[in-house]
Amino acid sequence: MRFLFKTDYEDDIKLFPHSGYWVSYGILLALLLIAPYVLSSYLMSQLVFVCIYATVGVALLILTGFTGQASLGHAAFLAIGAYTAAYLQKYNVPFPVYFFAAGALTGIIGAMVGFPALRLTGIYLVIATISFALIVEEILARWESVTNGNEGMRVKTLSLLGVTVPRDSPTFYYLCLAVLVLTIVGTLNLLRSPTGRAFVAIRDSETAARSMGVNVALYKVKSFAISAAITGFAGVLFAHKLSFISPEMFTLQLSIEFIIVILIGGAFSLHGAVLGAIFIVMIDPFLTYLKDDVPGMIAGIAAAFGAGKATAGSIQSNVAAFASLNGLKGAIYGIIIVLFVLFEPLGLYGRWLKIKLFFQLFPLYKRATFKRQKIYVKSERNR
C-alpha cells in the first residue's frame, strides 16, 4: 500500500497525486485514441454517445453531486444547446462560433433558472426543474418559426475549419473525446479552486457555508450556469451525432437517464459520470444481445443437461418471447435504479473503491468502512 506524504497545500490539491496516475491514465487515453481502428462502427457510435452522456454527467455532477442542487431538467439544457446549433447552422455560422454560442446561451438560461431556484431546496427544487423542462419541451414544439415544431430540424454535417466531419468518422469521435477530456480536466481544476470549495461547502451545510463568508446565492447561480453551459456544449455534439432533432427526444425520460448516469456511476466523483455513461449507453447493445443470442444459448444449456429437442425448442421460444417483450427496457431500468439505491448507493465507482481497499488492506477490510449514516432526526421541513 502506498502512503502519500503531503507537506503543504500544493501537495494536497495536485491533479495527479502520484506517478501511477500518469501511467494508468496515459494507457487509458492511448487505448481510447486507437479505438476507432480496432472497434466496429456500431461500438464506435456507442462510444461517441458515451462521451456525450459522460459530458452531461460531469455537468450534472457539478450541480447535483458537488453543489447539492438536484436537477431533473437537464434534458432541457441539452435541447437548448442542440437547437441553438441547428438554428445558427441555417445561417452558415461556422462550427466554433455556434459551439460557443450554444454554450453561452445555455449558460445564461441556466443562470436564469438558478436565480429562482435560490429559494428552493430538496423536493421543491426537483419539481421546479421538472416544470422548467416540461415548459421548454412545449416551447420547442410550439415556436415553429425557430424550431420547426414537432417536425423537428435537420442538422447538417459538421464542418470544422473547412473540413467536413461526418458523424460516424473517427474525427468526430476525437472531437467528442476532446470535449469530454477538457470538461473533466476543467472540472477538476474548478473543484480545487475556491469556487469548487464553495460549492462543496454549500452542499454540506448551507448555513455553515454562509457563516464562513460564502456568498451562497452567487455560487449557486454560478453552479447552475456552469452546469448548464457544459450541457449546452454536449447538446451541440448530440445534435450533430443524431443529425436530426425534435422535441420528443428531450423528454423527462432523458433527464431521468442523466440522473441515472450519476446515480449508477457514483455521485461523489467524476469517475462516476464516465462509468455511469458507459452503463447507460451499453444497456441497448446488451438488450439486443439478450434478444438475439441468449435464447439459443439457454436452449443449448438445457439440451446439454439432457432436455429433449422439443423441450429445448420450447424453452428457446419462451425465452425469446420474454426477451422481446415491449416494456423490458423500462423494467430493467426500474430494477437497476432500485437495486443501486438500496444496495450500492456509492455507485460503480464506490464498488471499485471497495474492491481496491479490500486488496490493499487484505485481511483487515471492514464492511463498515463504507456504511452510510442514517439520519432519523432531521426533518427536512424544518431545516
Next chain:
Amino acid sequence: MLDFVQQLVSGVALGCVYGLIALGFVLVYKATEVVNFAQGDLMMLGGFFAFTFIGMMGLNYWVGFAGAVAAMALFGMLAERVVVRPILGYPQFSIIMATIGLGYFLRSIAGMIWGTDDLKIETPFSQGVLRIGSLVLAYDKLSVIAATMILCTLLWLFFNKTTLGTAMRASSENMLAAYYMGIPVKRVVSIVWAISAAVATCAGVLLAPITFIHSNVGLVLGLKAFPAAVLGGFGSIPGAVVGGVLIGVIESMAGFYLPEGWKDVAPYLVLLAVLLLKPEGLFGHHVRKKV
C-alpha cells in the same frame, strides 16, 4: 357564461382527480417526509386491478372496487417494505430515485401484463347526465367530485382526530422521538403507504370512465399532481384537494380561452409562480431554518 360554467365543472372534476393523487403524495410526505414519485403509477395499477376484477372476472362494480382497493393497500405495504424501508432515514434524493425506479418498473410490468391498449371499465356512472337548466353535467364527473370530498373529509378527520393519525403526524416531525414515545414507527409508515395506495386506487377507478386506463396514465397525471400538491403546500390534506381543483380549473380554462399549447404549460407556470412567491404553498406554514 354557460360555457364558462361548463368549463368550470369539468375543470373541477379533473382537478379532483389531481387532488386525489396529490392526497397520496401528501399522506406519504406528512408521515415520512418521502415524496413518492410512483404515486401516479400506483393509481394506474389500481385501475388495472379494478379492470381485472370487474371487466375480466365479471364481479359487481362495488365488489370489484373494494377488492381493488384492498389488493392495492396490500401492494402499497409491500412496496414500502421492499423499496422504502431499507433507505428510510437516508437523504431524500435517494428515496426520490428509488420511487422513480419503482414507477418505471410498475409501468413496464403493467404494459406487459395488460397490454398497451386503452381499457375501459363499465361503471354505474358511465352513462347519464344531470341537467340543471341548460347546464349538462355527466354523472362520471360528479362521482369524482363527490368521492374526492368524502375521502378528503375522512382523511382529515383520521389525521386530526384519531390516535393513529396523531402517531403519524408525530413520526413525520421526528421519527426518533416518536419511537422513544412508544410509537411503532415502522408499522405506522407501512399503514400510511397502504392508505395512500388505497386512495390512489380510488382515483384510478373513478377516473377509468373519463380517461380510460393505460400504462402511461399514471405518469401523465402524476406529473400534473405535483403542481397541485405544491400549490396546496406539501403536507396539508385540504391543501392538496384545493390545489388540485385550482390546477384543474386553470388547465381547463387555459384550454378553452387561450391559444393551443397553453393548456399543458399553464399548470407548470402557476407552479413556478407559486414556488417563487410563496414557496410554502397556500396552506403550508412558514418555518425558520435551523443549523
